[in-house]
Amino acid sequence: MIDLFNYRRRETTEVHVGALGMGGGNPVRIQSMTTTDTNDTEASVAQSERIIKAGGELVRLTTQGIREAENLKNINAGIRADGFSTPLVADVHFNPNVADVAARYAEKVRVNPGNYVDPARRFVKLEYTDEEYAQELQKIEARFVPFLNICKANHTAIRIGVNHGSLSDRIRNRYGDTPEGIVESCMEFLRICRREQFADVVISIKASNTVVMVRSVRLLVARMEAEDMHYPLHLGVTEAGEGEDGRIKSAVGIGALLADGIGDTIRVSLSEEPEAEIPVARHLADYVGRKAGHLVIPGETYANFDWLHPECRHTQPVNIVGGHHVPIVIGASPDPSNGREDAACDAAQPATSGKPKADFLYAGGTLPEQIVPGQRYIVDYQLYARLQQQGQTAPATTRNEANEAGNETNEAATGSDKAVVTHGGATFYPIFPVVAMPFIGLVQAKMKFLVLQFGTPSEEYIPCLKAHPEVVVVCTSNHQNRLGEQRALVHEMMAAGVTNPVVFAQMYRLNDKEEFQLRAAADMGALMIDGLTDGIWLMNEGSVGTADITDTAFGILQAARLRTSKTEYISCPGCGRTLYDLRETIARIRQATTAMKGLKIGIMGCIVNGPGEMADADYGYVGAGPHRVSLYRRQECVEKNIPEEEAVDRLLQLIENDRRRQS
Numbered sequence: 001m002i003d004l005f006n007y008r009r010r011e012t013t014e015v016h017v018g019a020l021g022m023g024g025g026n027p028v029r030i031q032s033m034t035t036t037d038t039n040d041t042e043a044s045v046a047q048s049e050r051i052i053k054a055g056g057e058l059v060r061l062t063t064q065g066i067r068e069a070e071n072l073k074n075i076n077a078g079i080r081a082d083g084f085s086t087p088l089v090a091d092v093h094f095n096p097n098v099a100d101v102a103a104r105y106a107e108k109v110r111v112n113p114g115n116y117v118d119p120a121r122r123f124v125k126l127e128y129t130d131e132e133y134a135q136e137l138q139k140i141e142a143r144f145v146p147f148l149n150i151c152k153a154n155h156t157a158i159r160i161g162v163n164h165g166s167l168s169d170r171i172r173n174r175y176g177d178t179p180e181g182i183v184e185s186c187m188e189f190l191r192i193c194r195r196e197q198f199a200d201v202v203i204s205i206k207a208s209n210t211v212v213m214v215r216s217v218r219l220l221v222a223r224m225e226a227e228d229m230h231y232p233l234h235l236g237v238t239e240a241g242e243g244e245d246g247r248i249k250s251a252v253g254i255g256a257l258l259a260d261g262i263g264d265t266i267r268v269s270l271s272e273e274p275e276a277e278i279p280v281a282r283h284l285a286d287y288v289g290r291k292a293g294h295l296v297i298p299g300e301t302y303a304n305f306d307w308l309h310p311e312c313r314h315t316q317p318v319n320i321v322g323g324h325h326v327p328i329v330i331g332a333s334p335d336p337s338n339g340r341e342d343a344a345c346d347a348a349q350p351a352t353s354g355k356p357k358a359d360f361l362y363a364g365g366t367l368p369e370q371i372v373p374g375q376r377y378i379v380d381y382q383l384y385a386r387l388q389q390q391g392q393t394a395p396a397t398t399r400n401e402a403n404e405a406g407n408e409t410n411e412a413a414t415g416s417d418k419a420v421v422t423h424g425g426a427t428f429y430p431i432f433p434v435v436a437m438p439f440i441g442l443v444q445a446k447m448k449f450l451v452l453q454f455g456t457p458s459e460e461y462i463p464c465l466k467a468h469p470e471v472v473v474v475c476t477s478n479h480q481n482r483l484g485e486q487r488a489l490v491h492e493m494m495a496a497g498v499t500n501p502v503v504f505a506q507m508y509r510l511n512d513k514e515e516f517q518l519r520a521a522a523d524m525g526a527l528m529i530d531g532l533t534d535g536i537w538l539m540n541e542g543s544v545g546t547a548d549i550t551d552t553a554f555g556i557l558q559a560a561r562l563r564t565s566k567t568e569y570i571s572c573p574g575c576g577r578t579l580y581d582l583r584e585t586i587a588r589i590r591q592a593t594t595a596m597k598g599l600k601i602g603i604m605g606c607i608v609n610g611p612g613e614m615a616d617a618d619y620g621y622v623g624a625g626p627h628r629v630s631l632y633r634r635q636e637c638v639e640k641n642i643p644e645e646e647a648v649d650r651l652l653q654l655i656e657n658d659r660r661r662q663s
Contacts, residue, residue: 001225002218002260002307004491005299005484007291009261010221012232015200017157018087018107020057022202022264023232028285029265031058032274033091035574038068038075045078047274052079052086054278058265060089060110062576069101076105089159091575092116093166096143103147103156108202110159113185117143118168126173136170141192148198157200159234160193162186164207164216179216182207183223190229202265204234208570208602209616210253211561213237214529217257219308232264233257239572239604242271242586246571247280247514248521248552249559254281255522256529258288259483269573271586271603277573283518294480299454299488302495305530312531313494315501319447320359321472322501322534326563330503330537331358331550333368333377356565358550360429362537373425378449384430385443387421420446431474437464440471449474451505454489462496469500474537476505483526490532503535511542516549521556528560564598570617571603578605579626580644588648589621593655602632621651633658 002010014024022029032051036043038061048059059079063069069090076088087107092099094115102109117140128136151158162185167177175181182205193201205220207213217233224231237253240246250268257263268281317323357375361368365380379387421428431449432440434456440448451474452461465471473493479485490502506523510516520538527533536553557563569590574582582605589603602617620632624640629647631639631654642650 001222002262004260004301004307005297005481005488007259007261007294007481007484009292010233010263012230012264013199015157015202015232016155017058017089017200017202019085020087020107026264028258028263028289029057030055030278030281030285031060031089031265031267032056032277032281033060033062033267033269033573033575034274035578036061036576038062038064038576039071041071041074041078044071044075045082048075048079048086048088049082049084050273050275051278052084054275055282056086056275056278058087058089058108060091060267061106063090063092063098063102064577065095066098066101068576069098069105072102072105096147099147100150103150103158104154106156108157108159109151110161110204111147111189112161112163112166113189114163114166114168114171116140116189118170126169128170128174133170133174137188140188144189144192145196148193148196151200152198155200157202158193158198159202159204160186160189161204161206161234163238164205164209164212165238179212179219182212182216183220186220187223187227190224190231191227194229201231202234203231204236206236206238208237208239209561210237210249210256210525210559211529213253214256214525215308215310217262218260221262222308233262235263235266236269238269239570239602240269241569241571242583244514244517244552245555245559245569246270246272248517248555250280251284251518251521252525252528252556252559254284254525255288255518256525258284259291259522259526271571271573271583274573280514280518283515284522287519288522291481291483294484297454297479297481297484297488299484299491300495302491305491305494307530310529310531313490313502314499315534316469316499318470318472318501321447321503325534327528327533327557328359328503328535329356329550329553329557330360330362330378330505330535331553332539332546333361333363334546355547355551356554358553359535362431367423371424371426375426377426377428378431379428381430381432381436381439381443381448384421384428384445387423387428388444434461437461440464440468446470447472449503451476452489453477454479454485454492456489458492458496462493462498465493465498465500466496471500472534473500473502474505475502476507478507482506482523486527487530487532501534502532503537504533505537505539507539507541509541510544513544513548516540516542516544517552517555520552521559524556525560528557528562533560533562567593567596567598568600569603570600572605574605577623579623580605580629580647585621585648589651592648592652596655599655619651619655621647 012023015022034047036047051059089108090102090106091110093112099109171181171185205216235254237250240249266281268277270277315322360376360378362378365383429447433451448471450471475486475489477485538549538553554565571586600617602620604622606623622630624630627644628641
């Protein structure tokens with residue numbers, strides 16, 4: 001099984017997709033999907049070659065019908081004529097006859113268990129007896145085996161691609177809308193493959209919800225291991241969106257799995273040109289791959305930790321950190337002398353800016369030149385002590401900041417009778433390096449921060465934390481596998497019964513904002529999914545601005561469904577099934593709804609995953625036909641077949657009407 005602390009790639013069988021090896025000892029393969037009409041040979045060849053030139057190692061094309069499947073022959077020939085050997089993948093939904101044809105002309109065929117034989121899901125409640133359920137499985141096998149025989153004859157690989165949004169009613173009614181149901185949908189088909197001795201199989205489990213996606217893939221890996229299956233895995237967060245949000249969301253989900261050695265090919269699904277996906281996927285694969293060969297981390301898994309069904313770690317709240325509070329964000333107090341334009345528009349920006357402000361700002365050993373009233377600051381313990389000696393204190397029981405902090409729970413444990421340092425209308429808290437641990441008891445403060453790394457003698461820091469429940473741990477690492485080392489510290493704390501909250505600090509030296517966002521999101525992914533995160537503190541020695549760093553931290557927490565700070569858009573990347581202008585529509589909806597904090601809006605090109613993938617979205621905008629759109633309130637279709645030119649305004653009117661009724 002997975003080693004939580006030491007990185008190594010999961011061992012899989014090798015699959016041959018044309019001349020391309022996947023799994024086994026091969027590197028992680030990168031792929032994308034065209035958005036062209038698959039009947040348009042010239043456009044499909046041209047876009048496929050742009051993907052290939054960008055570094056794509058596989059190209060997937062939608063094949064809605066027999067005509068599209070047959071035209072794969074011409075597209076394949078066109079690409080080969082231009083000197084490219086990159087394999088093509090046919091994407092099939094709803095019609096197994098199309099898969100049979102595509103298997104003759106593509107190097108790999110993706111089929112979706114949710115709609116391969118089962119009818120399109122209607123989200124209805126049906127009860128299946130065990131006998132009826134077995135009969136349904138026999139129907140699948142009777143139709144799937146002939147397809148496998150065609151694939152054998154043509155040396156065609158397959159991908160069993162389960163989407164959270166398109167589970168059949170049969171699966172949903174037997175297992176619920178759960179990772180267990182998602183995994184069983186896949187295993188039904190894998191068992192047939194094994195019985196038929198068909199080995200060129202790749203698997204994917206995708207969802208727009210990163211938590212569902214990661215937990216489902218983890219469960220699938222365990223289930224396959226239990227049944228002695230070792231097929232390669234394709235990773236992706238479906239409907240991730242566009243721009244920074246799409247990249248961060250993809251990096252959280254894909255990065256959380258890659259960091260545990262899971263994944264043999266990846267696709268980053270962005271609502272942009274397909275070739276734009278390739279460098280993002282490549283960077284993730286390369287960055288996580290650098291963990292290989294690291295020094296061994298001698299961590300021990302906490303006995304009650306369940307990697308397959310992780311729960312939020314129990315922590316004793318300290319002020320607004322830990323307990324039932326959402327994870328905090330610590331930002332950097334800007335230095336106006338550094339010449340950066342963002343210095344005056346930093347993480348402490350007011351709520352009127354539309355962006356969230358950091359819960360705490362780290363100011364180091366000197367007071368900020370511009371103190372923001374009402375802001376919480378973290379300062380080095382020596383500065384804190386000097387401020388305390390200078391009389392910059394006020395009783396906690398009379399402080400307005402106590403109310404502003406939002407229900408500072410566990411006052412007895414955190415020391416409500418102690419003085420709190422205030423200055424310039426702001427509140428200050430001390431931070432201690434590990435070497436200053438002996439001084440923690442000498443400094444009076446309602447809340448203190450202690451920087452710890454795995455390897456600090458447990459006989460020293462464990463008694464300290466137990467004696468000082470007012471301490472929040474700041475967990476850092478400069479190890480080649482920082483995830484393993486940070487996990488190891490928290491597992492050591494859990495095993496010792498320590499319940500102090502933990503904030504994970506990630507440090508970088510980067511000048512490119514996108515690179516910073518991808519790395520930070522990938523490093524935090526598994527820590528958040530594991531339920532270990534009470535806060536996030538991103539630091540960077542480079543030209544990425546403080547406001548961008550703070551925005552990234554909030555984006556990472558939202559991508560992991562831990563804290564909502566802005567509107568979320570669940571938008572698909574588009575493909576040949578998309579029959580309206582997806583990108584222009586996304587831009588219009590974004591512009592009109594970006595201030596609606598906490599709202600989730602699904603923008604889907606077609607019905608394949610639409611209502612299902614939007615399960616927890618408040619509203620949905622789904623392609624229903626050529627230039628026609630249907631609108632959803634959650635999974636309920638409320639307006640059908642609206643002309644494209646009217647659909648955005650009708651969506652906005654629907655949202656506005658609901659808001660009026662709720663008010």
